[in-house]
Amino acid sequence: EPEVTQTPSHQVTQMGQEVILRCVPISNHLYFYWYRQILGQKVEFLVSFYNNEISEKSEIFDDQFSVERPDGSNFTLKIRSTKLEDSAMYFCASSGGTGLINNEQFFGPGTRLTVL
């Protein structure tokens, strides 16, 4: 069964450093998302991406964040200068190709980001 994959599973970085979190969505999906979950809290939407551009972003997704689909298979989230409060589990998700309406999102296993 096709699945969303994410690398690395755990990333430790120093405050102020740049990190790139990588995702490979399901191959025929067209809609891509990043969510995050701070330990013990709810899953929060960060950004949605369709047709090579951001379709919606949350207040969390400030200028330090960016997303890219560089090669038609990978979908990346970059945090330019990490802060302590960026420590969280980051989930990538994708949904299918015929339109949003009936399509559930499939989530990857997540990348745990720890900012020291």
Added chain:
Amino acid sequence: AQSVAQPEDQVNVAEGNPLTVKCTYSVSGNPYLFWYVQYPNRGLQFLLKYITGDNLVKGSYGFEAEFNKSQTSFHLKKPSALVSDSALYFCAVRGRSSGNTGKLIFGQGTTLQVKP
């Protein structure tokens, strides 16, 4: 603003007994509703969804959920709980408005503990 509430942080059930995990939502118009399950150190796994039609929807692993428009609820149920059902359950909502990007709004999660 869209929101989802899961009023119980934890639900405890004996194996073999029926279980209910509650969810209420607030969204303008008719929503799309989802349940996801998260096992320890894993990503979110889709269980079921309500799009339209029959108010009782059936999903994976014997779970079902009932959409109640007047009460704005979408409670998750299972007739006979298993110890292996113990996990964190998230209810999520997505609006139907035009231009909707598929963003999911999650509840805070309910930990289901099934005891042998």
